[in-house]
Amino acid sequence: MLFHRRPAGGRSALPRHPLAVTASAALAVVAAALPFSTPASADPAAAAGDTTVTVNANAGLGTVDSAALGANAAIWDAHMNDPEVASLYRAAGIGSLRYPGGSYADIYHWVDHTAPGGYVAPGTGFDAFMGTVRDSGAQPILIANYGSGTPQEAADWVRYANITKKYDAKYWEIGNEIYGNGVYGSGWEHDDHTDKSPGQYAREVKAYATAMKAVDPTVKIGAVLTMPGNWPDGVVAEGDSGDWNHTVLAAVAHDVDFVSVHWYPNTDNGDQSLAAVRQLPGELREVRSLLNRYAGDDSARIGIAMTEVNSNSAGGAFTSRPNGLFTAEAMMTALENGVFAVNWWDTHNGAGNISTVGGETDYGDMGMLSNGSCSGSVCEPAVNTPFAPYYGIKALGALSAPGDSMVASGSSGSEVSSHAVLRANGDLAVLLLNKSSSAAHTVDLRYQGFTAGSAAPEVRRWAPGDDGLVDAPGTATAGSVTLAPYSLTVLTMHPKTGTGSSAATAGAPGAPRTTSSGADGVTLNWPAATGAVDRYEVYEQLGTNIQLLGSSTGTSVTIPNLPAGSRHTVNVLARDKAGRLSRPSVPLTFTTGTPQNSTCTVSYQVTAGWGNGFVSNVVVSNVGPAAIDGWTLTFDWPSAGQSVSSSWNANVTANGRHVHVTNGENNARLAPNGGNSASFGFVGGNDGANPSPTAFTLNGTVCRTIS
Structure with a gap:
């Protein structure tokens, strides 16, 4: 018996188009760019590539969380706890597993492992799931039953998980897609509450949080939001004073520890899905803006989790190569834009619309591993055979590890995209995606804030003809690589001895915050860095370039002359007495105020x-x-x-x-x-x-x- 996640009724079926990134306003500040470095073997004058990728190791985008790469596991999946599944999770770097599976969460009762009205596969109970979590080295993200459950039932689950069994389950969402309970005219989510409004959901979230934290004060409670720019964002139901997000956050912003959003771009094919990823930065900025508005100073402690993502393309390109590229592009873009965990929908699902994409059979299956099912006369490969999305996630696992700093990168060509991380040991890893189905691209690599050593980079690649993500030594230098069509390539470079943040005697400063914004400018402060610090420097990100906004021997600085209503993203770096810069702090994005004394x-x-x-x-x-x-x-x-x-x-x-x-x-x-x-x-x-x-x-x- 197969169970598929159906597209949410009411979601727009229109093709989505990419958003451009807003350039920062010009500043009345003297720019002081850091030195532009290239590898010793790279001569800019002799560049032969058709695309240039620039990486700036001093422009930090945040730290990779231990829960960053994730997947969904569902109680209707008979293979969710197969021993090889845990091994595949571990090999891909999966750090979080969400349970009991999408909309099933709102009919699931953990204590007797039942889901009235739905199918529950044998061997999928909570303890069996936690065995897979432990074997894979991941952590759980659990969904408390809102639709047919109670705060007491959720509190009892917390007690069993963390007090009785000592599983240390940290993250708990309250319900799944509760905005799909029919309040906006389209209903797929089970909800027994007579009042199905966002106001009622908010009241229940507070009750759930109180009951669950009374059992274990360390648990993190998550509220469900709609993704900005996606239905039903902005829709106000009859009798309500605001839409879902504004109503919920106005009531619970100080009671929750994270918010959960889902993203399905609903495009016509895999290439459109890849293009739609450009929407994510703006949409996630809006989530953070809402948190800033309603949580104030509490906003900094509230995380954003994208607990479901898949392309959901009308063409059904789910198991073939473009969706593997979409997986890597969407998940890494989300992490770079403030999300701490991204969970792919899902581990196993089932064969659907059969098609041919780029000469490959696409089984129309939203899972990342085969469940061996058939659609008509066409059957999937053996159970637990990885599909393309698995290799997209595995490429991200090869790119980064928890604690690494994501840093800015950019490409000059529309068919090549890039992502980069600066590792704790000073290595720089770069993920390159060739999104063209037919054209190879040769990429010239340029670096700021990083100087590559003489050794050739380590290369891992997933390209047509490769048996999964393979080692490909000798196929790239630190300055150049040729990318096959529809491919993912991860390059890992070691720094030149004595250079880079690993050689600095100062550690990364703590997260900066704004403490005031007025006529005299914006004041920032931050926790001190470890080690020997000569001074701190605040840099604004301008794409892959940065410019100095201010410096201080202390842990605060006032930045004058920023235009009213302008948005800025900054990092703080510590410079040691030898002039070397530390790793960047996590970024801070802020918007300046407007004149209080205006006419x-x-x-x-x-x-x-x-x-x-x-x-x-x-x-x-x-x-x-x-x-x-x-x-x-x-x-x-x-x-x-x-x-x-x-x-x-x-x-x-x-x-x-x-x-x-x-x-x-x-x-x-x-x-x-x-x-x-x-x-x-x-x-x-x-x-x-x-x-x-x-x-x-x-x-x-x-x-x-x-x-």
Whole structure:
């Protein structure tokens, strides 16, 4: 008997398109770029490649968590605890396993291992699952039954797991996709609560958290959110005052330890899925922005987990090569953008739509390992044979390990993408993806903040014709490598002796935080680094380049002259007395405020949404001493996928991201001292996240933005 994760009803079936990355605003600060280094064997003038990849070891994207690479395990999967499954998990570097499996979580009762209305395979009980967790060296992410369970049932599970059995199960989600309980008109998630609103979910999350932490105060409780820019984000149900995310976080932001999102790009084929990964940075930034808004200072301790991800393409390209590339690209992009754990959906699933992709049979199976099932006359290979997504995860396991620092990298070509980590021992590992189905690409590699030694890099590769992820010694130098079509390549370089962060006497500084933002600038502080420190330096990331914003002999610095409403991502590095830089701190992304003493104010509110479209209302006020007769308001969209389609009470036009608004016929006059205001609205579209604009200019004056 086969059980498949069905696409969530109500999710948009329209093809998704990539979002461009917003460039940081120009700064009135003298830039001081770090030296640009190339390997000794690489002569930039003699570059022969068609693509250049640049890696900056001083631009940190965060630290790889022990739970980073994960998978879902389901109680309807008779092979979930096969001994070879644990071995395959371990070989791929899987660090977290989610149980009891998607929507089944909301009908599952752990104490008697039953799921009324669903199929439970033999040998899939909680203790058997934990045996696989232990054998694979992973940790569990457990889903407490919200749909048909109670806080007491969840607390009893915590007691059994951590007090009786001493499993030390840290992460506990409250329910699966509860927003799919029918409250927004499409229901696939079981929910026995009479009140199916986000407000009720929030109240129950607080009750679950209280009961579970009373048993074990160390457990981490997770609340379910919708992914920004994906249905039902922005949808407000009848009787509710806000959409799911705003309602839930307003109530529980100080009660939870992490939030859980799922991402299925819902494209037509594997290549579109690969392109859609460009949406993720903006969507995950919006999750963090919501946490910052509702949790305040608590936001820094709240993690983001992407507990389900798969391409979910209409063409069913699930077991073939493009989905293997999608796996690596999506999971690593999520980790680089603040996610601590990404769990692939799923370990075993079952044969579906049979097709041919790039000359390979695609079994239409959303699992990463075969379960030996058949679709019509076509049968999958032997049980536990790895499919393409497994090799995508295994490539990430070869790239990184817990504790490594993810660092910025970028490619000059659209068909090649890159990811990089700086390891604790000073080695630099780079993952290169060739997303073309037919063209090979030769890549020239350039480095900032890293100098390669003379030894050839270690090479691991998954390319057509390879029997899995294979060692490929001698196929690359530190300066150049040729990538086969539809391939993954991991290069590991050793640093030149005496160079790099491993040679520095200072360790990485702690995570920076903003402590104030005002007319004098933004003040940052951070925990001191270990070892001998001469001074600390704060750098802003500008793609793969960085620029110095400030330095200090202490653990704080004030950065002046940042434009109002501008977003910045910074790292702090420690420099030792020999001038060597440490590894970068984890990154901090912040948005500057707008002038508190401005002569105008603007309120921007999204009043309705439906996943890929929205309605906004804007109120403009003149709080200065002189009247305004006729006004022009301008602002920029934070994301490339945002647009305006129609408006009222004002004339709204756009040129790319820049939006230009002029007054309507009846609201041209703005009285002084806030005597009146002008309001207008518009219908907009969003392809991906829909963050609110941060800065508005009225007749040339930057206004104070009112949230």
